Amino acid sequence: MDKPTKTAIEEWVRGTTGVFSLTNIYNELCILSPENKHYLRTIMRRLVQAKVLKVPPGKRDGLYCLVDDEAPEEHWQSADKMSVPLRFPFELEKLVRILPKSLIILARSSGAGKTALLYNILYMNMYDFEMHLFNSEMGLM
Numbered sequence: 001m002d003k004p005t006k007t008a009i010e011e012w013v014r015g016t017t018g019v020f021s022l023t024n025i026y027n028e029l030c031i032l033s034p035e036n037k038h039y040l041r042t043i044m045r046r047l048v049q050a051k052v053l054k055v056p057p058g059k060r061d062g063l064y065c066l067v068d069d070e071a072p073e074e075h076w077q078s079a080d081k082m083s084v085p086l087r088f089p090f091e092l093e094k095l096v097r098i099l100p101k102s103l104i105i106l107a108r109s110s111g112a113g114k115t116a117l118l119y120n121i122l123y124m125n126m127y128d129f130e131m132h133l134f135n136s137e138m139g140l141m
Contacts, residue, residue, distance in 0.1 A: 003035070003036055003039060004029050004031055004036060004039070004040065006043055008029065009025070009029070009040060009043050009044075010043075010047070010052075012025060012028065012029060013025075013047065013052070013053065013064075013066065014052075014066065016065075016066060017066070018065060019056055019059065019063050019064070019065045020063070020064060020065070021062050021063050021064075022037075022040065022041065022044065022062040022064075023062070025040060026040070044064060047064075048064070051067055051069075052066070052067060053065065053066060053067060054067050079099075080099070080100055082099075082100070083097040083098055083099055084098045084099065084100055084102070084129075085128075086098050086121070086125055086129070087121075087124040087125055088120075088121055088124070089117060089120045089121065089124070106118060118133060119133075
């Protein structure tokens, strides 16, 4: 077969989903000669540099996937601006604003009082909201 064109390679790449290998391209575009395989690897390296492709982390050499940089448009200006009226110990609610659908994560070193703080937040709000407390040591409560 003749040398594959850059356009043919890019069209093949853009038509893929998931992870694919150089072998997939060799087979589907009938790339057999060492010169053409070298040319393909050069094109793939350039596509990675151009951020069209990426190498999946922890994968072996010769594997690629298409970079998905299309995110759904967020209409953040029309979002609900009402904060959730949670009460916190030490009147921390005066310092923070919790929005609907927020996930609160509390991290600190061992023995710093994280569990006590969370139980107090739960206690202060348990009659006003449906709450779920997940604790890595105790499971769902």
